[in-house]
Amino acid sequence: MHRNYQGGCVRRKVRAAIIVSLSVLLAVPAASVASADSDLPPLLSPSEMPTGQYASADIGEQPVSAARRAASSTARALSQSDCVEEEGGDGIAIRVCNRELTPDTPQFDAAVVAETRAASTARAAASSVPADCANAPLDGKTFVGDRTNVCGSKLNQLIIEQRIDGVWVVTGQNTSRIYSYVYTSTDLRTWVHELYNVPIAVTGTAVGWWFYAQPDTSYCGAGCRSTGYDFEPSVFRLGYTHVGASCWQADVMTPGQVLPQLDGLWNWWYENPVTHLQASKSYAYPPSIRCDNALPARVPGCVIPGVQAGIKYNAAQLPDWSRHVILAQQSGLPSVLTRSQLESWNQANRATSCPDAAWLPRPAGYQCDEYPFASTREGASITGAAGARTFADCQVNLRYPASVGASGYSICMVPKEQNELAGSQINTYLINPQRVLDGDKYLVAFQ
Incomplete structure (x- = not known):
């Protein structure tokens, strides 16, 4: 389903027993989203790409802003080596590792990718994940779509270990597929970044951990601001898709002005609800948005310039x-x-x-x-x-x-x-x- 974005910020609730169509939109409670722009219509509707318009199916890796590059480096560092350890009062040591599995990480296993692709795709199809994401690669950096809608995905693992007789032993693990879906409009200076976490497997001591997410406004860039977000933390479990929507806006632009690289990122993490031990935070970083007021007789608007x-x-x-x-x-x-x-x-x-x-x-x-x-x-x-x-x-x-x-x-x-x-x-x-x-x-x- 191709998203014809008309502005605003919406929330779509997903429950295990209910598949919510993307064409059904629920109003956002006032407490969830604080927006300074009352003139933005809170509506989204599906639409086909306009006749005569062509868009590349694969934008690949694109130049990114310094902020996004820093976020990318941080995320990959976490993926490779960063784990959180906690020494309990009873002498039991726990280590938690939050890993994003991409071709750049040592833990990336092509066999794992092949095995989980079918499972994650099937679960995504039975959830609220947009159809635009059906062909998203699992490499964490290649996005598919057009100039106003793109989606990418990657595998993630939460690994919980316990030190037994001086040896770290895996006692629990969850695996999920993380989707980043970004859409904007060529007639508006706003955009939305939706985050989806589709659980694939959960075992052992990983059962009961909660998934949290929050937009990171520090990477937005000059001329960009957050207008609110909506996300409900919940226990990580099969049959439930975690969904978040963060909303962003470019500043008012003078005629001829171009804001070339604007970034709206999510960071997310897992937490044990009993001990409050948190796994290291990770990032979902989609392609940059470009907004401009540089076309004669056109209102300001935005595109994803990495798409040809x-x-x-x-x-x-x-x-x-x-x-x-x-x-x-x-x-x-x-x-x-x-x-x-x-x-x-x-x-x-x-x-x-x-x-x-x-x-x-x-x-x-x-x-x-x-x-x-x-x-x-x-x-x-x-x-x-x-x-x-x-x-x-x-x-x-x-x-x-x-x-x-x-x-x-x-x-x-x-x-x-x-x-x-x-x-x-x-x-x-x-x-x-x-x-x-x-x-x-x-x-x-x-x-």
Whole structure:
């Protein structure tokens, strides 16, 4: 289920005997969330991705802010070595280790991952975990989704040991799958980070431990603040999914302002309700959010910039124009372009690829079309030193040898109506709805 975020912060209660649909939303008690923005509508509803919009399915590892990098290092240090020990008055020593199992940790075992993936996926499907998370890898750092919704997951183990005759012996263990689900809106300066802990197994002295979670506002970054959160601590047990929702907001931005890396993290831990012994805290750290007020005639909004933007053109609607771009890509020119908002570059690109009619005549009713587009950093004046190329039926006579491969650019005469419609669709389906700014990469594809 794809989340069409409309603002606000909500809580969804999950109980063992009740599967709560993501389309059913419960109001948040006033005591749970303190928000300074009364104009934010507290509604969420499922929606499909807009027609014409393309989004990468895998953002992989992306550059992160210093705050998130510090949180990541802390979490991995805890995963590898940090355990809490307690010496009881009766001489019994207890050691508790909270480990996140990712490919970077020595305890990561591919066999364990394979064994638990099916179990955790089945339990997640029978709980409130969003369907967007169904294909989330278990590596703890690869997120799947689009520019406004992403999800990632990782395995976690709580290991309890007792020292017997000088030897540490495991007496209890729980295993769970932790999901981080983040969603925002291109028309709002707010976002939500949901945390899900899906128990897979619990044994021995780990039975009865409680799971706690709380947002960490110290990593939010400049221009970002928390507007509240909702989480109910509860005993870790099979058949119960622990759910938390933390809500965040970017500050008011002046025209042209961009807040490039905003982070809303959860930290979480386990605690023994009798002894109050706590396992070390760990972090759920999703990709950064970017909010901006940099698009003309658009309200401020946010995206997940680590997800590549893109547009899928309807080749049947634009047959001549599409043929040119497809042939250009097939000849070696890139399908992933980089937006340029520097008008001097863009004008130079147009002048290089499509000079005036005295140099490059236009048939009646046709316009000169260039690829890569003039409004990109791959344009003719920037990366086109190898020169132009063209194709049969393009009505272009090159005065120099044609370029080949990834270097150069392509030109073709296409009907005026198709060229102008293709240009307008860049704004309609790419620049505005996906908030593609200067330096953002995007895919040009066809359907």
